[in-house]
Amino acid sequence: MKITSxxxxxxxxxxxxxxxxxxxxxxxxxxSNVGKSSLLNALTQRRDLAxxxxxxxxxxxxxxxxxxxxxxxxxxxxxxxxxVGKQRSLEFGEAVATFLSGRRNLKYIFVLIDSRLEPQQIDxxxxxxxxxxxxxxxxxxxxxxxxxxxxxxxxxxxxxRVMAEWRAEMPEIFLSSxxxxxxxxxxxxxxxxVIKKAGRQAV
Numbered sequence: 001m002k003i004t005s006x007x008x009x010x011x012x013x014x015x016x017x018x019x020x021x022x023x024x025x026x027x028x029x030x031x032s033n034v035g036k037s038s039l040l041n042a043l044t045q046r047r048d049l050a051x052x053x054x055x056x057x058x059x060x061x062x063x064x065x066x067x068x069x070x071x072x073x074x075x076x077x078x079x080x081x082x083x084v085g086k087q088r089s090l091e092f093g094e095a096v097a098t099f100l101s102g103r104r105n106l107k108y109i110f111v112l113i114d115s116r117l118e119p120q121q122i123d124x125x126x127x128x129x130x131x132x133x134x135x136x137x138x139x140x141x142x143x144x145x146x147x148x149x150x151x152x153x154x155x156x157x158x159x160x161r162v163m164a165e166w167r168a169e170m171p172e173i174f175l176s177s178x179x180x181x182x183x184x185x186x187x188x189x190x191x192x193x194v195i196k197k198a199g200r201q202a203v
Contacts, residue, residue: 001188004068006044011061014095015102019064024195025072025105028140029096030112031122032078035142038178039112040065040073043187050075062099071195074099074106079126101133107194108136110187115141115152115175119162131167138172140187145177 012018028036037050049065063075076096100109109130113123130137139159144152152175160170172190176183 001192009064027074029076042178
């Protein structure tokens with residue numbers, strides 16, 4: 001897939017205020033500071049399309065970006081970020097949960113995982129929740145340029161072994177690096193295939 005245009009559309013605090021459109025959507029979510037904005041910029045090859053910050057929890061709204069005027073990337077607030085009041089944190093969690101389980105044109109969720117870390121409890125809890133909601137998701141292991149390929153594969157193996165305790169079939173897995181562009185082609189081709197499949201089913 002070739003990206004010919006990528007534009008920020010709108011930020012929404014909850015599902016009710018999300019855009020009313022038929023565009024297929026692909027959401028990016030993960031722990032704070034896992035590299036969601038960096039990956040979005042790498043996918044679209046627009047350096048400043050999504051604001052990148054070193055501060056965890058910078059993304060607090062549901063941000064929509066229109067790609068090729070035909071589909072949308074959705075940057076969701078990270079889970080587990082700090083320096084947010086308890087009540088605010090709960091509100092963000094509820095908004096994201098409602099979006100993920102109730103957004104009808106959400107085609108796929110990309111759960112970003114830091115490839116340098118062994119399985120974190122907060123990631124595993126979130127993945128089990130997604131399984132319970134029966135929504136399609138894939139794993140995207142980020143920051144692969146920051147360590148050897150063997151260590152990245154070891155992390156993936158750890159996740160697969162833990163997830164096998166409750167999931168018979170593993171989700172799609174991608175390796176990515178916003179710095180080197182690794183995984184960009186594979187992710188865009190996957191998105192293109194999902195859009196084509198959805199189009200055939202709608203006919």
